[in-house]
Amino acid sequence: DAGVTQSPTHLIKTRGQQVTLRCSPISGHKSVSWYQQVLGQGPQFIFQYYEKEERGRGNFPDRFSARQFPNYSSELNVNALLLGDSALYLCASSLVGLAGGLTDTQYFGPGTRLTVL
Amino acid sequence: KNEVEQSPQNLTAQEGEFITINCSYSVGISALHWLQQHPGGGIVSLFMLSSGKKKHGRLIATINIQEKHSSLHITASHPRDSAVYICAVNNNDMRFGAGTRLTVKP
Numbered sequence: 560d561a562g563v564t565q566s567p568t569h570l571i572k573t574r575g576q577q578v579t580l581r582c583s584p585i586s587g588h589k590s591v592s593w594y595q596q597v598l599g600q601g602p603q604f605i606f607q608y609y610e611k612e613e614r615g616r617g618n619f620p621d622r623f624s625a626r627q628f629p630n631y632s633s634e635l636n637v638n639a640l641l642l643g644d645s646a647l648y649l650c651a652s653s654l655v656g657l658a659g660g661l662t663d664t665q666y667f668g669p670g671t672r673l674t675v676l
Numbered sequence: 677k678n679e680v681e682q683s684p685q686n687l688t689a690q691e692g693e694f695i696t697i698n699c700s701y702s703v704g705i706s707a708l709h710w711l712q713q714h715p716g717g718g719i720v721s722l723f724m725l726s727s728g729k730k731k732h733g734r735l736i737a738t739i740n741i742q743e744k745h746s747s748l749h750i751t752a753s754h755p756r757d758s759a760v761y762i763c764a765v766n767n768n769d770m771r772f773g774a775g776t777r778l779t780v781k782p
Binding site for chain 1: 680709711716717718719720721724762764768769770771772773774775
């Protein structure tokens with residue numbers, strides 16, 4: 560079985576542009592979470608989707624949005640890019656969600672490295 | 677103050693040494709995760725635990741819920757164990773520590 564896949568692997572954008580990152584979960588997994596990892600720091604939670612509904616949102620501005628499709632794949636959109644958005648964006652999938660006490664092992668994708676110039 | 681604190685930040689060991697990485701958290705949790713991140717970014721989940729102790733090969737993870745503390749131990753360390761080890765807790769969402777960079781020298 561394929562693991563979590565993300566595309567693209569690397570991306571260079573300029574300030575003010577918009578970007579869409581994509582994630583395909585492990586087959587059978589219904590939950591997808593997005594994380595931002597700035598160089599030298601631990602990941603920070605952005606969003607979690609379970610069964611196509613947003614189940615959690617981290618402390619990120621409204622420029623960040625996401626959605627989950629019927630096949631459980633997901634997109635993360637970032638508008639009006641800032642230099643500070645440069646980071647590794649990680650997607651993780653799991654069978655069940657994170658909220659409400661539900662816990663499950665998270666399987667991480669390789670990440671998309673976004674550079675904003 | 678970060679809700680998840682790890683120590684040490686950096687750790688250098690000789691091959692064969694016993695290694696301990698610590699994680700303290702300040703929020704209520706449903707589970708704690710230990711993750712391994714290699715250069716290039718890929719993250720692998722090592723353990724998920726909510727009580728007691730788990731062992732997988734040379735890796736051992738323990739958690740003390742009352743003290744809000746967890747430890748990751750590596751026995752007979754090897755250069756291929758060199759990576760960043762991240763502690764994360766489930767509290768409706770995932771909260772991560774800053775990671776411990778481990779270097780094991782031959």
